[in-house]
Each structure stands twice: as C-alpha cells, then as structure tokens.
Amino acid sequence: MPTNTHLPRTLFIHCPGSSISSGEVAAESTQRRNKVRIRCLILKLEELKDLADYAIGQARSAGASYAEARIHGASGNESLLKNGEPEPAVLVESFGIGVRVLAKGALGFSATNSLDRRSVKQLTVGTVKMAKSAGALLKKPLVFDASKPVKKKWKAEEKQKIEGGDVKWLGSLLREIDGRLTIEEVGVKLPGRFLTAEASLEEKYYVNSDGARVESRVPRVHFFGILTALENGETAQRMIQQGESGGLEVVERLDLVKRVEREAKTLGEVLRKATKPPEGTIDVVLSPELSGIAAHESVGHPQEADR
Template sequence: MKRRDFVQYAGMGAGAMMMPSLLLGNDIPAEALLEPGMDTVLKKKMADVALNTAKSMGATYADARIGRYLNQYVFTREDKVQNVVNTESFGIGIRVIANGTWGFSSTNDVTEDGIKKATQHAVSIAKANSKIQKEPVVLAPVQGHGEVSWKTPIKKDFKEVPISEKVDLLLNANAAAMENGANFVNSALFMVNEQKYFASTDGSYIDQDVHRIWPTFNVTAIDRQAGKFKSRQALSAPMGMGYEYMDGLESEKLSGPEGIKLYNRSYDIVEDATMAAKQAKQKLTAKSVEAGKYDLVLEPNHLGLTIHESVGHPLELDRVLGYEANYAGTSFATLDKWESKDFNYGSDIVNLIADKTQEGSLGAVGYDDEGVKTKKWDLVRNGTLVNYQAIRDQVHMIDQNESHGCCYAQSWEDVQFQRMPNVSLEPGKEKYSLQDMIKDVDKGIYILGRGSYSIDQQRYNFQFGGTLFYEIKDGEIVGMLDDVAYQSNTQEFWNSCVKICDKDDYRLFGSFFDGKGQPSQVSAVSHGSSTSRFNGVNVINTGRTI
C-alpha cells in the first residue's frame, strides 16, 4: 500500500480492513482488554531467561522487550457503525550483540523454552552477520536503572469506557454534521495501550504503560448543480492522553477568528463536526486564491506537519548518514553543515527542540526501547543547526557519548531503531496573540489543519496544502479562500519566520502512524508550536490548470 493511501485509510471506516496485521493483533472481546496480563515478577523472570541465555552464548550485550499491545478502533459512517475492532498482541523481542554485531529475534511463545530458542536464534544471526561486519557496534554507555516504572498520566482509561458510549459520541458527531449541511461523514476513534517491559544486561528492568488516543472524521458537502464537492477533516490532534481528551472541557478556552474553535488538551468532536459541515459548505463558494507572494499565518495543527517533514525527518541521524534512504529519502542537513557550527536553518527566532518527555504528547515515555531515560535537547537554536536525533549505536558518529533516548520499535516482534521524538517550535517569549498577529498582516493567508503535501528526497523542496484558508487584508480576515498551497524550501521557509505567538497559543499536532524503515514500522509523534508568521512565501493555485 502507498504511504498516503495508508494514512487516509487509517483515519476512515475502511481502515480496519486495510491496516497491517501487526497493528491489529489478535481479535479479542472488549472485556479482555481489561485483563491484567503478565505480572512484573514473571516478566522479570522471563526477561532474565533471555539475558542469561545470550550471555552464556558469548553475547556481550542483550536486551529483551516483553510487549502487550492493546488496541480499540471504532469506525462509523453517517448513522451506521461500520466496525469495532479490539485486538491484543503479546510476545517478546530479543536483541543481542555478539562478535561486535547486532542480532535480533522474536517470539509469541513467552515461555522459558520459547525464549531460549528465540535468544539462540538472535545470537546465531549476530555471529553470522559478524563475518561481513566491517566495524564493531559501538554503544554509548547507559547506567542500569534497576527496577523502575512509568505510566502515561491519564485520568480516564479508554478500556473502562463502554463501547456504546464511544459509538454514541461518534454517531452524535455524524448527526451534527448532517444536520448542518454535510452530505457524507465518516468518523473514527483510535485508542492504544502499550504495556512494555524492558530488561537489559546493563541492569535495567523497566515497566511502562503508554496510552494514546485519536478521534478523527471527514465531512463532505456537495453542490450537485455545480458538480462540486468539498471536504473538511477534523481539527483534532492525536494525543498521549486517556479518554478524558474527549470530554471537551477546555475547548471553549481557545477561539480563533471567524468563530473558529481551536483545540488543545481537550476535544469536542460534536462541536467540531458541526463547524466542519458549515465550513465544507462555505468552501463550495469560496474565492479561488490568486497565486503570488503572501505572508502566511500558520496555526499549530497545520504547522506541525511542516515541522514533521522539514525538520523532524531531515534531522534523523540515520537519514543524514544515508542509512535510511529507500523510505522517503535522505537529508540535505548533512554532517558538514552541522560541523560548520553556523549553518543557518532558520531565522534567529527559530528554536526547534526534540523532547520525549512532554506531557500529553504522543512520543512521551519515561524510557526509550533501549532503556535510555528520555530527555529534551536542542536541534536548532537561534536559527542555527546544533544537533540531530541519535541513539546508542549512533552518537559516537557525532562525537557524543550519550544517547538522545529516541529508539523505538512498533511492537515486540520488530527490532528497535532510531525514530523521531517530539520535535517542536518554541513559542515566542513576548506576549503576542493570534489576533495581534492578524492585525500586523497587510496581505496574507491564515491556514488551519493538514492537507496534501509533497517533499523531495532530501527533505528540502516542498509544497503544503491545508484544510481551511482565510484571506487577510489590512489586518483583518475578509473571507474564505480555496485552492491554496505554498511552495518553498526548508532553509528559505524557516528563514522567513518573523513572528511566533506566545505560550498561551501553544498546541500539539500529531502523527499516529508515521512510517519509516524497511521492513516499514510506524510510530506516534507530536509536534508543538504556537501560531507563527512566515513572510513572502510563494502561494500557488491548485485548482487551475495551464
């Protein structure tokens, strides 16, 4: 399946039938989601079987990850439930270094015999690989943490909320959209709980309980006489939270211009669906944009995707080094640019950070899948490239001796590798609101939400669309626009950033199914920002042909 098709299907009702089996696991009844699973005493015992077996066979390092992955997906369309999916996946992955080379194996036979066989397989793979390995693996040191635990700070566990309540919420959102002019609407609710246990020969035994949630929908309005249709996606963001995200308790605190509602750590799906139907109808008669240079006011739900593609991916060290190339290319941000210590990634107000600790984000965990305690670090400071994203066997390549803690595997049966942490744009330091920003724009466009996009194989030249577009003239929004996309390159774009709203406007965007690697794996990651202004960006009209 093509990447963009996967992303689209993953958000819609048909998605359950199109998703890889590893995301779905084995079908189980909903009540089985509440079963406690293997206790930590037994997990430690099973993990030690892997570690001791690996050492007895000559491995100099080993780690074991016991994972129980629980998923619940609900899909609806108009007044019908299309599917409810409850799945569980359980097993162990063992990674070793023998003769200076990595080996990996996994099994769902989580017994002493099953684990011994998988570990022996992993060591055999490492020893076989070592015959062609040119240089031994170099691991950054990690001090063992002993027995520790971490849990996503949730208020309401989705597994304890009746399915009927979730279905009713989605159907109420669909009904609200239909009552306000939508011709079609489908909605989905993705909920994930990862119960992960990590143990290593470094002396760590780490138990983590990770929760994520993503409500989404797509509303379509049709003008049958004109033969046109327009759609509007949800303005929600996937979050590292419990079901409390669906309570909508904080949605009234954030309001944009033109009565637009903005959502942060709480989401009102019925309210958003109501707005979506009205806005989809408005898009049918919206003015088509005149191509040219505009000052762009980009809200966080939109800017997050641009950050993801033009900052997050190009600053992955494996992509920079060319180790990751077949899946979405390499990177323009090569080592010589970082080594110069003065590569101008953006304007001097641009500060881009990586952070695996940010509460509410999709990437928030206490420890990564190598047992490294997670942290926050700079990627771009005052516009200058200062660092990358790297894991234990990479950081020595950039003369550092501490992993950044961004190693991740999508499941127990996949080997962990470098994945994007939360990558975010720091808010402005002075008090400055969205309304202040719009007042300062003479000729511009306010863009909300995600849309189609394209970026080249070095993550440099790109084009981004959006969900909603509003024309700004002389400091005021004067109406809706359509057929908008902007073109730039990464360095030019980030150097055109002239103003960033303060922390009161800061919000998260997220990607629930971000793909990378071969065989491909997905991960979940957030990108935070405040509304930001980029001056003199080239805007094209996507609705006109030459």
C-alpha cells in the same frame, strides 16, 4: 542492524454484536467486560516478565556481550460510524517480545509473539548468531557507554481511567460528533462521514543485561474521521486525526466535538469561496501539515530504503 521478525498479523477480533445503537441495551455491562480485558492484559504482562529475564540469560549464554528484552502488550477498543450507521466494533489484543543483542561488535534484533520458552530460546540464539555474522563485516565494532542502569516504573497521566473507554462509550462519542454534522449545524451537506474512535492501553516491560528494568503504562485515546462535503455539484474532503496519551479526559482536552464541527464548516467555506489557481509555473506555499508529510514521504522513506 540485522533484524529477524516472526510476527503474524495482529489479532483483530471483529464483533458485529458489539455495535450498540442508541436504542440497544447490553445484557452485560460492556464497561465491566472492558475492565476485565484490561486487567487480563496487566496480569499476562506480569506472567511474562520471567520470559524476558530468560531471554537475557539465553543471549549471554550464546555469547552476547550485551542483551535486552522487551515484553510488549496492547489492548484496545474501537468503534466506527459510517454516515450515521454503526459498523462492527473492533477489539484488539496483542503480545510479543523483542530481543536485541550485541555480539562481536554488531547488533542484532528479533521479535516474536510465540511466548513460550522454547520459541524464545530459538529466537534469541538465532539473533546472537545473526549479530556475530554481521560483526565479521564491520570495520569498527559497536560499543555502548557505561551508563548507570535504571530501575523505574512510569505511566502517562490519566484523570479518567482508560478502562471506561468501552465500545459503548466510544459509540456514544461518535454519535455526538455525528449529530453536530448536519447541514443546519455546519452549513453544508456532508453525504460522506466516516468516523472512528479508539481507546487503548499499552504496557511494556524492559530489562537488559546491565541490570536495567523499566515498566510503563500508556493509555491513549484516538479519533480519525473523513468528511466529504457536497455543494452545487462540487465536493471537498477532509481527513481529521486527533489523539493523545492519557485517559478519557483527552476528548475534552482536545475539544474534539467542536473541533470536528469547525473542520466541517471549513469545508463549506472552501466550496463556496475557493478559486482556481493561476495557470503556469508559480510559487507554492505549503502549510505545516503538508510540509511535514512531504518531508516524511520524500525524505524519510527513501532514507529507510522502503520506497
């Protein structure tokens, strides 16, 4: 499918002043500021709904037999801890629109974060032209079935609102995890500890020329860590990645603090008990996580022609 993407780098706002240590007190409630940011995301999405409808109209006027547009907004906070010391917090906000059309039996797709009518019209008309050009090369035109259009609103369940996941809350979570990674707790020295935690909200508005309209709200909590263990001059490293859609209760549902602690203890066991593999040609049994990444890199990427 032909694509045309006008997406400058996502806006990452690094805020050194937002790295709050346990002894600091913010002048203004960070949770309140976070709620304001999330609210702004929702309000902006509401304002941009007309832009999606406008894109559909422009696509049909340009000759598309079918068109769909998706407004996509995301807002998030991320805290980082490196060897027990806070790094600058990261605040992320991004908005964009994606347009897909069917013209002359071919599909075309474009996206931009220039959210004004002039830019969206230019993008949409260009997408239709691109699809028409591709259609001339097809032996068999693409067609969609006559599915009934859907009008729905849906959201991922959250018991504890994601708005509470400000940089202060995330930093507190990381300090709790880091506090369990001492040699007394896990039985091995961990000189390298890189921990990050993120709380984010993703909102989408989808509309197509058949009359479908779908709105979604998906909060997420994500943790990533790299632990490096050292014992008797030998090192072992482990990357930990955990996350789910949902509210702040995800941390308890994943049993995150104890999970990271268990991973650290396993590193110690690896250093003390692991033996060198035999030399020569041998059979290798891969764990599920290794077989998954092997298939991803060796099969998935080549099929996408990006390797």
